[in-house]
Amino acid sequence: MGLILIMFTLGFIFIFLHPVRGDLSYTVPEESKRQYVIGHLAKDLGIDGKLLSARKARVETEDSAKRYCDINLSSGNLVVAETIDREELCGSRISCIVNYELVLENPLEVHRISLQIEDVNDNSPVFPNDRISFEITESAHKGERFPLEEAHDLDIGRNAVQGYSLEKNEHFILSVHENADGGKSATLVLEKELDREKQKDMNLILTAFDGGNPPKSGTAVIHVTVLDANDNIPVFSQPVYRVSLAENTPLGTEVITVSATDADEGANGDVTYELSRLSEKSGKLFSLDKITGQIMVSGNIDYEKENFFEVRVQAKDGPGLVSSAKIIIDITDVNDNEPRIILKSLNDPIPENSIAGTEVAIINVQDKDSGDNRHVHCHIQQDVPFKLNPSIKNYFSLITTSMLDREKESDYNITITATDGGSPPLSSSISIHLTVSDVNDNPPVFEQQSYTAYVMENNKPGTSISSVTARDPDWRQNGTVLYSLVPSEINSLPVSSFLSINSDTGVIQAVRSFDYEKFRNFKVQVVARDNGSPPLSSNVTVSVFISDENDNSPQILYPAPEGKSLMTEMVPKAALSGSLVSKVIAVDADSGQNAWLSYQIVKSTDPGLFTIGLHSGEIRAQKDITESDSMKQNLVISVKDNGQPPLSATCSVYLLISDNLAEVPELKDMTFEENNSKLTFYLIIALVSVSTFFLTFIILILAVRFCHRRKPQTVV
């Protein structure tokens, strides 16, 4: 009940949304030719004729009935699609109406078209038998009546039988009267007594005519045989028998037994039965036992084909006097037709960003049964984001109830089940396969929040240092990720001169060789962009750390490198063991172990007199200085870092053991010393030259080795 209420409410809402809705009725004469214009559909709907075709206007039949009319989309007219035979369609029913549905899409609109078929006088009256025989005794009195079989005209109303006429003759006249069912029947009335001796038999032409314009007629011959004896007419127990019969009743089931009695005795009173005025259809469905009057089912009775039969039964006695009765058989419906679901239109695929309430499909449900048996209820089986919106009559629109997400569910199988209200109910279902099409609604997402890359300095250009990956669940190009570097500057150079990224793989390569001593780290932004239109993107920070390599020799700051100026330290004569004499100060541009320096005396004038702190570089007296020690002391000190391999530098320290500068006349003045010890000076120059030459040589060798090591790799 609640459901019906909801459906009703939804239906109401739908109607409210589409106020252009109304029933259209037209009248069309039967037998009209194809393309006969029934009505001006577009005009009656108030729609521009051109819109009809855009809105897929069509005429839908209920069940699988024939479609007699159609829309001429170019003129907007409702025209005859197939010639209609009213008699075949509606038989004896007075009103012959066929109903169709006019469906317009976008938005869905359903109008009922009812087409009233007008009768045309295209059938003549026909007698059941074209020869009617009577056996009448000569003793029959004037005014005696002999009922005649009724002529039948398939047309209706004025086009049905309107009267009878009888060929002019001496003995009989015709009395015409109206039946309870509106038909006309005639009775032969004896006007002048018969005389068997004068005339044994006679033939009279009976004509039935209808009221059409022009009228049509049919004839039968009445053959009268004049008899000697007197008879009674058989009389039925009821003038009209009425039964109701369920459809699908098994063959051989009794429908009814009629009985007529004849007051005469012997052969004159023996009654036999016969069905008359049976259509070809009903003739196959019922059979009559001539003797017992029992009517039985002899064919498949289908309510959906025919829900009502009217048959006439005749009782005839031995000599041939007949009377008739009517049998009305009402067929009752049985729930023997399952509902049918018809998919009228389907929007497949549906974009994932369609808003809730988007119409996906239009379905129509039909049930050929009647009453509750055709009352169909529809529902969706699975838990899917779709629902059925009842529309007009048996139309439903399938709409979405929420946004769809192709990345979660890319297709749906929607099973719609229709159940009728019969007992037991019948149901049927269809499955609609719906695909969700992609919309570029997901940006690429990096697998990590940020990336860190480490690279040794002096790397070869082209070395891969890291790789980033971003995923995009969208479809095809909407999910194809391309990587690029966000333009920026590092030390006022464009980032592209430092790094490059493979746009497809996300592999980051160094473009140049890095120098740890210039900068130790930098950050770049990598953007991942999909190929959609418009594209979506996201970015991530990649921090690049450059690791140190031992590529810098220690640099001696004090004493100043040889050759520039000679620095001499004064050592007091009374310096005791352990006293600080001087300090070598060196630095290394590298860092860590590569910059951890150690000092060593490699050569001295008086070995054992001075010692140097391994890591402090402090030169101390190793023992007490004595007079015997030489006044000028020369130390060659090597400074070595802790790298792998280590690099080193050397320097010379000149010490002068003296308390007073005046004690050393040669050193009073630099120029003096220079003049006086030219030899020493030249020696020093020679030493420096040799050292420089040696150092250059070492560098050269290193350079050559470095080139050798590098070349093959560059070739590869």
Ligand SMILES: *[C@@H]1O[C@H](CO)[C@@H](O)[C@H](O)[C@H]1NC(C)=O
């Ligand atoms: C539809 O109507 C137009 C205009 O009245 C006519 O020319 C055309 O023949 C009709 N179409 C058909 C299929 O008969």
Ligand SMILES: *[C@@H]1O[C@H](CO)[C@@H](O)[C@H](O)[C@H]1NC(C)=O
């Ligand atoms: C829908 O049905 C088809 C065929 O029966 C099947 O291949 C498909 O996997 C089904 N899809 C879903 C989402 O259940």
Ligand SMILES: *[C@@H]1O[C@H](CO)[C@@H](O)[C@H](O)[C@H]1NC(C)=O
């Ligand atoms: C990608 O998304 C757009 C809308 O954003 C859509 O029109 C297009 O069809 C999608 N492409 C594919 C291959 O699904």
Ligand SMILES: *[C@@H]1O[C@H](CO)[C@@H](O)[C@H](O)[C@H]1NC(C)=O
């Ligand atoms: C990087 O992403 C942030 C937030 O996700 C955004 O604000 C910024 O504009 C993006 N930068 C570029 C260059 O795309």
